Amino acid sequence: MGRPVLDDTRCPRCGLGVLAYHRPTNDAAIETDAILCPACHAGFDVLWGAPFLASFGPEDAIGLIEIAANARRDNRYADRAGIERMEALLTRYHNAPDLIEFRAQDTDPWARAHWISNRYDEWLSFRVLAEGIDFKGRKVLDIGAGTGVDTYRLVVAGADVTAVEYNPVLVRRGQAEVPEARWIGGVSHALAFQSGSFDIVCCNAALHHMRDVQISLTEMLRVLRPGGILITTGDPYRPRNTPQDLEYSIFNRHTAVLLGVNESIPSFSAFERALLPFGDALDIRVLTSNFCRDQDGRLTRIVPYHWWNFGRDHRELGDATASMGLRCRVVEPINPPPALLGSASLGAGEYAALLADYPAAIQRLTTLIPQALVDLRFPGNTQSKWELLNGWQAPRLWRRSRTAYRRARWFLTRQADRLYFKIAATTASPARPARFTVMLNGDPVKTWEITDTKALPVAIDLSRIERGAIFVCELQLLAHDENAPEFEAHSFRVSGRVQRKGFGRLAGWLPSFGLAGARR
Numbered sequence: 001m002g003r004p005v006l007d008d009t010r011c012p013r014c015g016l017g018v019l020a021y022h023r024p025t026n027d028a029a030i031e032t033d034a035i036l037c038p039a040c041h042a043g044f045d046v047l048w049g050a051p052f053l054a055s056f057g058p059e060d061a062i063g064l065i066e067i068a069a070n071a072r073r074d075n076r077y078a079d080r081a082g083i084e085r086m087e088a089l090l091t092r093y094h095n096a097p098d099l100i101e102f103r104a105q106d107t108d109p110w111a112r113a114h115w116i117s118n119r120y121d122e123w124l125s126f127r128v129l130a131e132g133i134d135f136k137g138r139k140v141l142d143i144g145a146g147t148g149v150d151t152y153r154l155v156v157a158g159a160d161v162t163a164v165e166y167n168p169v170l171v172r173r174g175q176a177e178v179p180e181a182r183w184i185g186g187v188s189h190a191l192a193f194q195s196g197s198f199d200i201v202c203c204n205a206a207l208h209h210m211r212d213v214q215i216s217l218t219e220m221l222r223v224l225r226p227g228g229i230l231i232t233t234g235d236p237y238r239p240r241n242t243p244q245d246l247e248y249s250i251f252n253r254h255t256a257v258l259l260g261v262n263e264s265i266p267s268f269s270a271f272e273r274a275l276l277p278f279g280d281a282l283d284i285r286v287l288t289s290n291f292c293r294d295q296d297g298r299l300t301r302i303v304p305y306h307w308w309n310f311g312r313d314h315r316e317l318g319d320a321t322a323s324m325g326l327r328c329r330v331v332e333p334i335n336p337p338p339a340l341l342g343s344a345s346l347g348a349g350e351y352a353a354l355l356a357d358y359p360a361a362i363q364r365l366t367t368l369i370p371q372a373l374v375d376l377r378f379p380g381n382t383q384s385k386w387e388l389l390n391g392w393q394a395p396r397l398w399r400r401s402r403t404a405y406r407r408a409r410w411f412l413t414r415q416a417d418r419l420y421f422k423i424a425a426t427t428a429s430p431a432r433p434a435r436f437t438v439m440l441n442g443d444p445v446k447t448w449e450i451t452d453t454k455a456l457p458v459a460i461d462l463s464r465i466e467r468g469a470i471f472v473c474e475l476q477l478l479a480h481d482e483n484a485p486e487f488e489a490h491s492f493r494v495s496g497r498v499q500r501k502g503f504g505r506l507a508g509w510l511p512s513f514g515l516a517g518a519r520r
Helices: 058-076 080-095 099-105 116-129 149-156 168-177 213-222 245-250 268-281 310-317 348-354 358-368 385-389 504-508
Strands: 030-036 043-047 050-052 139-143 160-165 182-185 198-204 224-237 282-295 298-302 306-309 321-330 401-405 407-413 418-425 434-440 443-450 456-461 470-478 491-500
Touching (some): 030 348, 043 168, 050 168, 050 348, 058 358, 080 099, 080 116, 080 149, 116 198, 139 149, 139 213, 160 168, 168 182, 213 224, 213 268, 224 268, 245 385, 268 282, 348 358, 401 407, 407 491, 418 434, 418 443, 434 456
Parallel strands (some): 160 182, 198 224
Antiparallel strands (some): 030 043, 043 050, 282 298, 282 321, 407 470, 418 456, 418 491, 434 470
16 A cells, blocks of 8 residues: 555645655654655654644643543454445445334344444435435545544545544554545644645534534635535534533533543534635535424424525524534635644654553643643532533532542642542442542552442542642543443542642541552
């Protein structure tokens, strides 16, 4: 497999130079600064044969921590056989006359998986939005490609596909499973391609994961040539001018978000700001499902799919909530200025090299954390996206504790010798004890079991942390009943967090090894 060509790229840092390799690369290695911009001399890395045309900053910190936390589980992602199996299953699912009967009788166990209906909705939405488009021989950009499940569909349709993905682990897996595509590491808010480079841009159920919906949409339009088509699918939105707090209440029991998946429900105004300035230069059709609006005090729902004209209907759309897809054709040339990367805090190559060592990755990533997100009050009285993604549910009024799901993190400055707190399982019994682990900067420092729901006092020795340094304390509940479907069975409560010198008045009830009430 030859190295990916770069002749349609542009430097995402200065926006001027066409990027080029300046030395040979090894597909099995991480090569730093193997690609250079002739205009500004910015360097970019090659990760296991894939150019990574971006770098990371403070805004990326939580996403990078989650990638590092799961990097060792990268074999859970679908291989080529799994991708082909999924495509075949969804086709059979679509053609089945009775979906309930199909799910009960199909020989593939995936037909009965809890996620199959969501995956089918995405598959069907793309099919409807792409109806009548001939992909054969077209130059297609697949943004947020993951491991290539949707990229494979484009390749099979005969497209010349470039797959862009932010997660280095997924890029590596994707290029192994769908090698027919050109794999590029990058970010949607500063696409490293020249304007007008592609016939079609696809973004399947990924736009709402991106840092800035407005800038990402503009960048997708920028890289389309006149006559080109943008297709997005599976993105929820909320009514314009609604506060972001609405997201927090919706995601307060969303297990994936509490485990760090950056789901969002962008305001419809983000789509308006991105699309309306181009006026008649764009022909925009919107496909909604689960469309809900408040009409005369009654909730009106239009399902399963409904087509809208964005220019004519955007005001009505913006007063509602729905899941939407876009089919946007560039009628006349548009020339938005290319978006640029901010200052680099962490190179892709340096980060990728850390993925095999979670504690080292955590310690490096703490240097990216903005000071405003360190030493947050606990339990606090408001919710933030940062705390939500780190596992904490919203604080409850007058409660001195805060609830977390499976794992939760604090980012703290070491100020004293020990960190004290109390922890309690939401459900636990002698027959099904709750097992906890506390980690400092990615290293486990103690694991113990609790056999009831009483709050257990805990003390953690911080002497290994340099005084004044930022550190990560992660609390993990290792599921004590994997068969229990209840959210509460995997939740725990924490209260009384404080740093103090020595044990002080707490010495009477905290054993010297640092964890009270632990059963070793």
